Amino acid sequence: MTTEEQVWRTAWILAEHYGEDGISVAADMARSFEFGGKNEEREVWLSIMDKVRELTAEHDPSPAFQQ
Numbered sequence: 001m002t003t004e005e006q007v008w009r010t011a012w013i014l015a016e017h018y019g020e021d022g023i024s025v026a027a028d029m030a031r032s033f034e035f036g037g038k039n040e041e042r043e044v045w046l047s048i049m050d051k052v053r054e055l056t057a058e059h060d061p062s063p064a065f066q067q
Contacts, residue, residue, distance in 0.1 A: 002044045011051035022052040 014022030026049035033042040 007044060007047050008051055011048045011055060014048065015052045015055040020056045022056065023049055026052055 011022075011026070014025055018025055026045050030042050030045035030049060033039075033045060
């Protein structure tokens with residue numbers, strides 16, 4: 001079972017390393033689990049994708065991503 005803290009931590013790492021491209025990375029991971037029939041893992045990656053989107057949103061950028 002994945003905790004909410006783990007999901008946010010993963011989203012933060014993707015956002016920090018890939019910026020908005022982290023959304024696509026998470027979406028690709030979700031798709032790969034969908035193809036593998038692993039729906040629980042797919043849902044986790046969709047949640048990560050949403051959190052990366054939130055972290056990288058232009059209207060509310062996180063100070064950590066501003067340079």
